[in-house]
Amino acid sequence: MEEERQITRVEQDPKRRSYYRIYLDEQEEPELLLHEDILVKYRLLKGSLIEPKAMEAIAAENGRYRAYASAVYYAGFKMRTSKEMTAYLKRKEYEEADIRYAIERLQQERVVDDGDYARMFATQRMRSNQKGRRLIRQELEQRGIAKETAGQTVEALSEKDEREAALKAAEKKWRSLKGEDRQRRMKLTGFLLRRGFQGDLVRDTVRQVSESRDDELEEGAWLDN
Structure with missing residues (x-):
């Protein structure tokens, strides 16, 4: 011993x-x-x-x-x-x-929970940072979230919230773009795609922002007469 x-x-x-x-x-x-x-x-x-x-x-x-x-x-x-x-x-x-x-x-002890993390991260990224599902999914996977969990998380995100995020990002970006309206729409399209928004949503958002701008110009012209 x-x-x-x-x-x-x-x-x-x-x-x-x-x-x-x-x-x-x-x-x-x-x-x-x-x-x-x-x-x-x-x-x-x-x-x-x-x-x-x-x-x-x-x-x-x-x-x-x-x-x-x-x-x-x-x-x-x-x-x-x-x-x-x-x-x-x-x-x-x-x-x-x-x-x-x-x-x-x-x-x-649920101190580390990848599912909870993914849901909170995705919601914050969409609402506060105006990012779309594709980019959010990439960011989740980069942080070590399993592909299946990341996919389920972004699929569960609100479509309404994503549309609002895309519109908010587009309106802010539109004001800083230079050139003719066609050039600005092309630049805005690329910007929204890079932020992870899907093609259909990007087209709808670009059309909404540019048409809203055209309406403002027409209204301004009418008031000037």
């Missing part, structure tokens, strides 16, 4: 206040850097004795918990996809197994 080791010093990490350095057997260098929740769970106090196997188990649990705690912190700023969260934890150089544990736990 391996000899127990004694905790001779416990110090709070000066840079990460939620972590503590654990020193064993009067060593100068810390043996472990533990999250405070793990420290409390196992009651690791100065003078405590610990078996080597127990220490290995604690270190393994600490690795998983550190990855999870870091992920929770990152998720606190805004919603994240599984892909974004995984990339973040890899940049932090956590072990693959610890990353998988963190992601799976966050998914169980």
Whole structure:
């Protein structure tokens, strides 16, 4: 049976206040850097004795918990996809197994939910950024959302909201376009297609905006007479 080791010093990490350095057997260098929740769970106090196997188990649990705690912190700023969260934890150089544990736990707790993320992202992109379904789907897939989920999400978007988004984007763009009306319509068509709106919707929107402009000109001419 391996000899127990004694905790001779416990110090709070000066840079990460939620972590503590654990020193064993009067060593100068810390043996472990533990999250405070793990420290409390196992009651690791100065003078405590610990078996080597127990220490290995604690270190393994600490690795998983550190990855999870870091992920929770990152998720606190805004919603994240599984892909974004995984990339973040890899940049932090956590072990693959610890990353998988963190992601799976966050998914169980609905902190990371690609379906919810996709719906909120798509709605915001359409209403606030005036983007169409095709571009929104591309952006979702770029963020790691599965193709099937991305497709279902954009299909569920409101047609009325998409028409309003296209019209709002078109009216704003139309005012900045130069040239003859035909040139402006061509430029506006390209602009709306690049924003991800479908062809039929683009044609209807361009016609509506340009005809509205013609009506304004006719009304102005009549008032001038």
